[in-house]
Amino acid sequence: MGQISTITALVNQNLGQYENDYLVIRDEEALAKYVDACIDNGEVAIDTETTGLDPMRDDIVGFSLYTPGQKAVYVPLHHKSYITLEEANNQMPVEGAKAQLQRLEDNKVKFILFNAKFDARVIWHQVGVKITPYYCGFIASRMLNENEPEANLKALYKKYVMKGEGDAFRFDSLFKGISFALVPVNVGYIYAAHDAIITYELFKFQLPFLTPGTVECKEQSLEKVSKVFWDIEMPLVPYVAEMEDNGVALDYEYAYKLSEEYHKKLDDKEAEFVALTCSYEKQIQAYRDKQGYACKLSEPINISSPTQIAILFYDIIGVEAVDKKNPRGTAEEIMSKIDIPLAKCLLEYRGIKKLLSTYIDKMPNIANPKTKRVHANFNQNGTDTGRFSSSEPNMQNIPSHNKDIRKMFMATEGYAMISSDYSAQEPRLMAHLSQDKQMIQAYLDGKDLYVEIAAIAFDTTYDECLEFRADGSKNPEGKERRSIAKAIVLGVAYGKGIPAIAKDLNISVEKAQKIYDRIMKEFPGLKKLMEESEKSARERGYVETFWGRKRRLPNINLEPYVFMYTDAKKVENFDPFFDTDMTQVEVDPQMVRLYTSKMNKARGQDERKRIIWQAKEREGILIIDNTGKIAEAVRQCVNSRVQGSAADQTKIAMLLIGRNTRLRELGFRLLLPVHDELIGECPIENLEEASELFRSLMIAAAKELSIPSKCDIEITDRWYGEEIKIV
DNA sequence: ACGCGACGCGCC
DNA sequence: AAAGGGCGCGTCGCGT
Numbered sequence: 001m002g003q004i005s006t007i008t009a010l011v012n013q014n015l016g017q018y019e020n021d022y023l024v025i026r027d028e029e030a031l032a033k034y035v036d037a038c039i040d041n042g043e044v045a046i047d048t049e050t051t052g053l054d055p056m057r058d059d060i061v062g063f064s065l066y067t068p069g070q071k072a073v074y075v076p077l078h079h080k081s082y083i084t085l086e087e088a089n090n091q092m093p094v095e096g097a098k099a100q101l102q103r104l105e106d107n108k109v110k111f112i113l114f115n116a117k118f119d120a121r122v123i124w125h126q127v128g129v130k131i132t133p134y135y136c137g138f139i140a141s142r143m144l145n146e147n148e149p150e151a152n153l154k155a156l157y158k159k160y161v162m163k164g165e166g167d168a169f170r171f172d173s174l175f176k177g178i179s180f181a182l183v184p185v186n187v188g189y190i191y192a193a194h195d196a197i198i199t200y201e202l203f204k205f206q207l208p209f210l211t212p213g214t215v216e217c218k219e220q221s222l223e224k225v226s227k228v229f230w231d232i233e234m235p236l237v238p239y240v241a242e243m244e245d246n247g248v249a250l251d252y253e254y255a256y257k258l259s260e261e262y263h264k265k266l267d268d269k270e271a272e273f274v275a276l277t278c279s280y281e282k283q284i285q286a287y288r289d290k291q292g293y294a295c296k297l298s299e300p301i302n303i304s305s306p307t308q309i310a311i312l313f314y315d316i317i318g319v320e321a322v323d324k325k326n327p328r329g330t331a332e333e334i335m336s337k338i339d340i341p342l343a344k345c346l347l348e349y350r351g352i353k354k355l356l357s358t359y360i361d362k363m364p365n366i367a368n369p370k371t372k373r374v375h376a377n378f379n380q381n382g383t384d385t386g387r388f389s390s391s392e393p394n395m396q397n398i399p400s401h402n403k404d405i406r407k408m409f410m411a412t413e414g415y416a417m418i419s420s421d422y423s424a425q426e427p428r429l430m431a432h433l434s435q436d437k438q439m440i441q442a443y444l445d446g447k448d449l450y451v452e453i454a455a456i457a458f459d460t461t462y463d464e465c466l467e468f469r470a471d472g473s474k475n476p477e478g479k480e481r482r483s484i485a486k487a488i489v490l491g492v493a494y495g496k497g498i499p500a501i502a503k504d505l506n507i508s509v510e511k512a513q514k515i516y517d518r519i520m521k522e523f524p525g526l527k528k529l530m531e532e533s534e535k536s537a538r539e540r541g542y543v544e545t546f547w548g549r550k551r552r553l554p555n556i557n558l559e560p561y562v563f564m565y566t567d568a569k570k571v572e573n574f575d576p577f578f579d580t581d582m583t584q585v586e587v588d589p590q591m592v593r594l595y596t597s598k599m600n601k602a603r604g605q606d607e608r609k610r611i612i613w614q615a616k617e618r619e620g621i622l623i624i625d626n627t628g629k630i631a632e633a634v635r636q637c638v639n640s641r642v643q644g645s646a647a648d649q650t651k652i653a654m655l656l657i658g659r660n661t662r663l664r665e666l667g668f669r670l671l672l673p674v675h676d677e678l679i680g681e682c683p684i685e686n687l688e689e690a691s692e693l694f695r696s697l698m699i700a701a702a703k704e705l706s707i708p709s710k711c712d713i714e715i716t717d718r719w720y721g722e723e724i725k726i727v
Numbered sequence: 728a729c730g731c732g733a734c735g736c737g738c739c
Numbered sequence: 740a741a742a743g744g745g746c747g748c749g750t751c752g753c754g755t
Binding site for chain 1: 741751
């Protein structure tokens with residue numbers, strides 16, 4: 001508690017100059033007057049202060065408002081005395097705040113926020129008003145530059161509004177670890193109210209870039225980006241908030257049963273591991289004796305430590321290195337090639353442990369005890385391509401291979417779960433983006449694209465590339481042809497190299513290369529897509545999705561090698577009084593040529609490293625090798641367009657679903673977005689109509705494409721559960 | 728004690 | 740010779 005008085009002193013000392021710039025509003029009458037001004041202006045920036053980051057479980061402490069022409073105000077709701085921990089006196093009654101925030105909403109005042117979904121949910125749960133965010137500075141920032149290193153309010157404000165001059169007073173570090181509720185109002189209000197101002201000023205800075213017709217928007221070609229922002233991202237916010245509020249019902253009993261079962265499995269596996277190590281007991285003891293004090297092997301051996309496993313396997317047992325690049329690796333790919341019982345046992349142990357800690361034991365812990373549901377975060381702009389990310393918990397990586405785990409999540413009593421996934425969403429989009437006639441035609445004819453490609457690549461018939469013959473008998477060759485074609489097409493989409501594709505398929509590089517060449521020749525659109533995407537990235541610095549979302553790939557234009565002097569002695573005519581920064585001295589062009597050529601000829605990482613080391617030792621030249629980064633950017637060119645377009649499509653579907661009043665009447669609600677799949681639930685009596693409407697809206701999301709979308713629907717009692725038939 | 732990167736691995 | 744794109748999270752082991 002002593003910290004509070006320290007903070008008070010510090011804030012007064014540093015922020016005292018601002019004390020008259022901000023007001024505290026403690027009664028409804030004063031708030032109503034402020035709201036009048038907001039209504040006149042038609043816009044207001046708003047920021048909440050809370051005791052934590054969970055809008056359902058943490059409390060609102062207060063909120064700030066700012067509208068141009070007025071001072072920013074702070075409205076305290078739930079501050080506590082840091083001495084008695086009792087609710088402090090003289091704060092705004094929640095009912096008053098509710099009435100006035102509702103007035104803002106009813107008068108269609110534009111709410112300007114940063115992290116809009118969070119504040120909107122806090123205000124909904126803790127004050128009881130559903131505000132409609134007009135603008136979210138965070139989303140805007142992600143749309144304007146997904147590579148922004150620090151996409152948080154204070155950093156963006158400092159960088160773009162203050163242009164790096166001065167300091168946007170940062171007191172987050174000051175308040176860190178202390179609940180804002182315990183900070184006295186007369187200390188906290190300056191900090192809080194200031195946030196509303198910077199939220200507004202950042203909005204003012206960003207707005208022109210997202211407003212078609214302005215110089216800023218035009219110069220940076222942001223017309224389409226602004227469309228994605230205003231027509232997809234911003235309207236989606238309330239529906240994502242709603243989805244998080246919905247959460248998914250957790251079957252606690254089932255989860256506990258599963259936990260018990262898997263803990264037993266884990267114990268058994270550990271016992272097995274210990275038993276298996278016993279046969280190496282003598283060697284282990286010898287190793288311990290030899291290493292003595294410095295022995296890194298714990299007692300007993302830590303099965304979870306890669307370091308110790310490496311010692312056990314490579315030093316003690318003497319397993320031969322499987323992977324040249326990583327001779328002491330303990331990854332799955334490596335261990336599965338080591339043919340001893342201990343390796344198999346370790347992998348099984350890891351598998352069980354991962355399931356337990358990440359999923360089985362995690363879910364009952366993270367679920368909201370009041371709702372008995374898991375309310376994950378869905379970050380609408382969590383990825384650089386436009387996809388959602390999910391956290392606390394991540395609902396997008398729940399094992400699907402192991403059906404036990406997903407079954408923890410069930411439909412609400414009286415409801416059924418409906419999942420709808422786009423079939424071959426990314427390949428369809430790739431076909432559209434490429435505008436390849438044959439690919440498009442295959443889809444229009446209702447054919448399987450991979451089979452079609454396989455037939456052409458292997459110069460055979462469509463039927464000969466199917467898993468089953470017309471008479472129902474198996475055709476393993478056909479199945480293999482299809483999987484090879486599929487792996488290569490997907491490889492293209494991900495920028496995967498031919499050798500890696502060959503490795504996956506367990507075929508020779510030559511064979512993979514031949515098929516690849518054939519596919520590129522027969523489907524010229526695919527080749528054109530790759531070339532055009534790369535060209536666009538090089539010329540403009542970015543690629544775009546079908547709907548116009550940008551992915552900036554600045555690294556594609558890096559110099560492959562950058563040369564710098566590191567050692568003054570090696571620089572001819574180096575004048576320490578003149579050339580204060582040696583790294584700025586241009587490296588002898590002859591050296592540049594020599595080493596560029598050496599690097600280009602190098603085979604393998606080791607040789608490149610050796611050349612870099614050589615240049616440093618012999619010539620005092622530092623070589624920065626950017627070829628890896630350039631190659632990465634090249635791979636991202638096609639992938640970003642395909643993955644990003646798919647993300648846009650799924651988001652548009654979510655919008656159509658959220659806006660559909662009939663679906664709402666039927667009691668349907670969205671629960672999860674899993675990239676190419678949406679999962680919702682609906683009262684059992686409305687299943688038939690709701691599921692059909694759900695599917696049709698997902699398909700309608702991409703009606704502008706050359707290829708119709710296709711969705712597969714599943715109706716179950718729980719995630720991956722028993723199918724429910726519509727009666 | 729905590730923060731951070733690397734690794735490993737779950738999903739699409 | 741040959742690095743597949745996009746995530747979040749648990750763990751270890753190093754650094755502060």
